[in-house]
Amino acid sequence: MRKLHEVLRDWEAVIGLEVHTELTALETKMFCNCRLSHTDEPNTNVCPVCLGMPGALPVPNEQAIRSIVMAGLATNCQIQRRSMFYRKHYFYPDMAKNFQTTQGPVAFCMHGHLALEVTGEGAAERPTCADTAADGSLLERAADGSYTVPVRILRIHMEEDAAKMVHVGGKEGRIGGASESYLDYNRCGTPLIELVTEPDLRTPEEARRFMEKLRETFLTLGISDCSLESGSMRCDGNVSLRRRGEVRMGTKTEMKNLNSFKSLHDALAYEICRQAEVLERGGAIRQETRHWEPSGKRTVVMRVKETNDDYRFFPDPDLAPFDLSDEFVEECRARIPELPDAKRARYQASFGLKRKDAAQIAGDPAVAKAFEEAVAGADAQLAGMVANVTVNLAPSCVALTPSQVRGISELLAEDAITFAQAREVLEAIDGTDEDPARVVDARGMRQSTDADALGALVDEVLVRCEAQVQQYRAGNTKVIGYLVGQCMKAARGTGNPKLFNKLLVERLES
Ligand code: ADP
Ligand code: MG
Ligand code: ZN
Numbered sequence: 001m002r003k004l005h006e007v008l009r010d011w012e013a014v015i016g017l018e019v020h021t022e023l024t025a026l027e028t029k030m031f032c033n034c035r036l037s038h039t040d041e042p043n044t045n046v047c048p049v050c051l052g053m054p055g056a057l058p059v060p061n062e063q064a065i066r067s068i069v070m071a072g073l074a075t076n077c078q079i080q081r082r083s084m085f086y087r088k089h090y091f092y093p094d095m096a097k098n099f100q101t102t103q104g105p106v107a108f109c110m111h112g113h114l115a116l117e118v119t120g121e122g123a124a125e126r127p128t129c130a131d132t133a134a135d136g137s138l139l140e141r142a143a144d145g146s147y148t149v150p151v152r153i154l155r156i157h158m159e160e161d162a163a164k165m166v167h168v169g170g171k172e173g174r175i176g177g178a179s180e181s182y183l184d185y186n187r188c189g190t191p192l193i194e195l196v197t198e199p200d201l202r203t204p205e206e207a208r209r210f211m212e213k214l215r216e217t218f219l220t221l222g223i224s225d226c227s228l229e230s231g232s233m234r235c236d237g238n239v240s241l242r243r244r245g246e247v248r249m250g251t252k253t254e255m256k257n258l259n260s261f262k263s264l265h266d267a268l269a270y271e272i273c274r275q276a277e278v279l280e281r282g283g284a285i286r287q288e289t290r291h292w293e294p295s296g297k298r299t300v301v302m303r304v305k306e307t308n309d310d311y312r313f314f315p316d317p318d319l320a321p322f323d324l325s326d327e328f329v330e331e332c333r334a335r336i337p338e339l340p341d342a343k344r345a346r347y348q349a350s351f352g353l354k355r356k357d358a359a360q361i362a363g364d365p366a367v368a369k370a371f372e373e374a375v376a377g378a379d380a381q382l383a384g385m386v387a388n389v390t391v392n393l394a395p396s397c398v399a400l401t402p403s404q405v406r407g408i409s410e411l412l413a414e415d416a417i418t419f420a421q422a423r424e425v426l427e428a429i430d431g432t433d434e435d436p437a438r439v440v441d442a443r444g445m446r447q448s449t450d451a452d453a454l455g456a457l458v459d460e461v462l463v464r465c466e467a468q469v470q471q472y473r474a475g476n477t478k479v480i481g482y483l484v485g486q487c488m489k490a491a492r493g494t495g496n497p498k499l500f501n502k503l504l505v506e507r508l509e510s
Contacts, residue, residue: 001274001276001277002273002276002277003273004125004204004269004272004273005124005125005127007272007273007276008126008127008130008203008272009127009244010243010244010276011241011242011243011244011272011276012130012202012241012242012243012244012246013202013203013204013239013240013241013268013272014199014201014202014239014241014242014250014252015199015201015202015203015204015206015207015237015239015268016196016197016198016199016200016201016238016252017195017196017197017201017207017210017211017235017236017237018194018195018196018197018235018236018238019194019195019196019197019211019214019233019235019236020193020194020233020234020235021071021192021193021195021218021223021224021226021233021234022161022190022191022192022224022231022232022233023064023067023068023190023191023192023193023223023224024036024038024224024225024232025222025223025224025225026061026063026064026191027063028061029045029049029050029061029160029189029190029191030058030060030061030064030101030158030159030160030190030191030192031049031050031058031059031060031061031101031160031189032049032050032058032059032189033047034046034047034049034050034186034189036190036191037186038232040186042182042184042185042186043183043186044186045185046185046186046188049189050185050188050189051096051185052095052096052097052098057318058101058316058318058319060085060322061191064191065108065158065324066328066332066335067191067221067223068108068109068156068157068158068193069108069109069324069328069329069332070221070223070332070336071109071156071193071195071217071218071221071223072108072109072112072156073329073332073333073336074217074336074339075109075112075113075114075153075156075195075214075217076112076113076114076153077109077111077112077153077155077156078109078110078111078112079108079109079324079329080106080107080109080110081323081324081325082106082321082322082324083103083104083106083107083108083321083322084103084104084106084315084316084321084322085101085102085104085158085315085316085319085322086101086102086103086104086313086314086315086316087099087100087102087312087313087314087316088100088101088102088311088313089311089312089313090310090311092162093163093165093181094162094163094164094165094183094188095162095163095188096163096188100159100160100162101159101160101316101319102157102158102159102160102194103157103158104313107155107156107157107158108156108157108158108322108324109155109156109157110154110155111152111153111154111155112152112153112156113150113151113152113153114150114151114153114210114213115148115149115150115151116148116149116150116151116209116210116213117148117209118146118147118148118149118203118205118206118209119144119146119355119356120144120356122203122205122208122209123141123144123145123146123147124145125203125204125205125206126147126202126203126205126206128141129244130202130244131147135150135152137150149200149202149206151197151198151200151201151206151210152197152198152200153195153196153197153198154196154197154198155195155196156193156194156195156196157193157194157196158191158192158193159192159194160188160189160190160192161187161188161189161190161191161192162187162188163183163185163186163187163188164183164184164187165182165183165184166181166182166183166184167180167181167182168180168181168182193223195214197210199238199240199249199252204264204265204266204268204269205265207237207264207265207268208261208264208265211235211261212261212363213340215233216340216362216363216364217339217340218233219364219365220338220339220343221336221337222337222365228259228260228261229259229260231259234258234259235258236254236255236256236258237255237258237264237267237268237271238252238253238255239253239255239268239271239272239275240253240275240285241272241275241276241279241285250275250279250285251285251286251287252285252287253271253275253285253286253287253288253289253290253299254288254289254290255267255268255271255289255290255291255292255299256289256291256292256302257291257292257293258292263292263294266292266294267292267299270292270297270298270299271290274298274299286304287304288301288302288304289301289302289304290302337365340359340362340363341362343362343368344358344359344361344362347361347362347387351375351378351380351383351384351387352380352383352384353383354387357387357388357390357391358387360391361387361390361391367390370390370400370402370405371386371390371402371405373402373403374402374403374405374406374409375406378406378409381413382409382410382413385409385410385412386405386406388409388412389405389408389412389422390405393408393419393422393426396426397426397430398430399430399431400426400429400430401433404426404429404433404434404435404436407435407436407437408422408425408426408436410437411425411436411437414449415447415449415496415498415499416440416446416449416496417440417445417447418496418497421440421445424445425439425440425445444494445494447494447495447496448491448494448495448496449496449499451499454487454491454495454499454500454503455503457487457490457491457495457500458487458500458503458504458507459507460490461483461486461487462507462508464486465482465483465486468482468483469483469508472508480504480505480508483504484497484500484501484504487500487504488500
C-alpha cells in the first residue's frame, strides 16, 4: 500500500466522527433510579425499567438533560426547545426491552461548530494543495504550517447505553465463536450523549485533534470522565475518498474499536490507504462496518451496513415530548465554566506562557486548577517556571500539591537547584507534604549564586586550564562544557552551572 501522504496528494479523504460519551458524573441512570457505577458487582444496579420488564415506565433524568444542553452550548449548537425520544428497535440480549431509547430527527442540540486548530507536525498531514476548508473558505497557514478549520456538528442527541457483554473462550467479540457469554446490566440505561459531526475532517490528524478537543471540553464541563481506555468515551470513524476537485462524496466505511487517540489516527490512515488501493485497481468501496485490529495494524469487515429502515424508528409513547424553557437553557449556560480555548488564551496573556504549554495545561481541568493555585501572585519569570514544572516534571509524579510545585519552581527560578536536582527532590517529596526547600537544604543541594565566591573559583579554573582557554579563544567554544565541569568540581557540586557558564563566558570574551 502507498504511504498516507502520497495518497492524500491524489485523493481527498472525507471524514466524519460519531462520538458517544457516557455521562459518568451523574448519580443515576437515564430513565430509572439505579445507581451508575463501573465498579459494582455485575447485575446489582438493576430494576424493572432497565431490565426491560413489560409495563415498566421510564422517567427521564433531569441532570442528564442539563448535561447535554451544556455540551450543546459549549459546542455552539442550537438548543431545540422541543424534541422527543424515539424507539430504535433491534433484537440483541444487551437491551432486554428490544429497543434503545434515543432521539429522532430533532435532537436536543442541532447544528453546532468548533474551530479546530492543527499545530505542530500533524499540520503537515494535510497537503498544501488542500488548503480549502469544507465550507469553501481558504485556510490560512502560520509560518510553521499550523492552521485552523471550522468543523460543523450535525447534532448531539441523548440516548441510553446497552448492557455490557463479556464473551469467554473461542473467538473474541463474537457470540457465535465464544463458548460462554455473560451479560452485565449495570451499564444498561447509562445516560449517553452522541455527537455526530458533518463530514468536515480531511486528515486522520484532524480527526484525532477534534476528538482531543471534544474530550477536553467535556472534561471541563465535568459531565464525564471521558476515558477512551475504559470506554466511557467512544468514537466511530467514517471515511470515504474522492479525487481532488470532485464534489460528490464517495462510499464510506465506518471504523469501530478506536479506543485510543492513536487507534483513531492509525485506523483512519490505514483505511484511507486501503480504499485508495481498491479504487486505483478499479474496484468499488462497499459500505460496511470495519473493526480496527491495533495488533495487526489493519481493519477487517465486521458487517455490511444495516439501513435505518431496519430499526423501525418511532416516537416513544411512554415519554412525552420535551419542552425546554428559556430559563432552563440560561441556567445551563450559567453553569458552563471557562472553556479550554479561553483558558489557554488567558494563560498566554496574563502569564506569558508559550502557546503549547498553555494549551496542555488548559486542556485538563485538574491540571489547570492545580496550576492556577501554584501560580497565584507569581511574576512572569516564575509563572513560566511553574508552567515548565507543570508540563515537564509534574506529570511523572503521582501526587504533588500546588504548593510543592510552587516551591520547586521558586528554587529553579532562583537558580538554587538545577533541573536534574529538581527531579531528585520531586522523587523524594512525591506523595508527601514535605516542603521542597527543606529537602534541598537537608541534602545540602542548594547551589551558591554568590557571584563573588563563584567568580574566585572560575578564576582558579581558568589559570589551571590554560590549554582549554586557548582552544576557546581560537574558536572552539565547545570546551566551555569542560570548563563548567571543572568549576562544578571545584565547588563540589554546589555552584550553579548556568551562573558558572555566564561568568566563564564573561571572562573568556573580555
Ligand atoms: P449512517 O446512516 O451510515 O450512520 P450518517 O449519515 O448517519 O451515516 O453519518 C454518520 C457519520 O458519517 C457522520 O459523521 C457523517 O458526517 C459521516 N459521513 C456521512 N457520509 C459520509 C461520506 N460519504 N464519507 C465520509 N463520512 C461520511
Ligand atoms: Mg449513524
Ligand atoms: Zn434501573
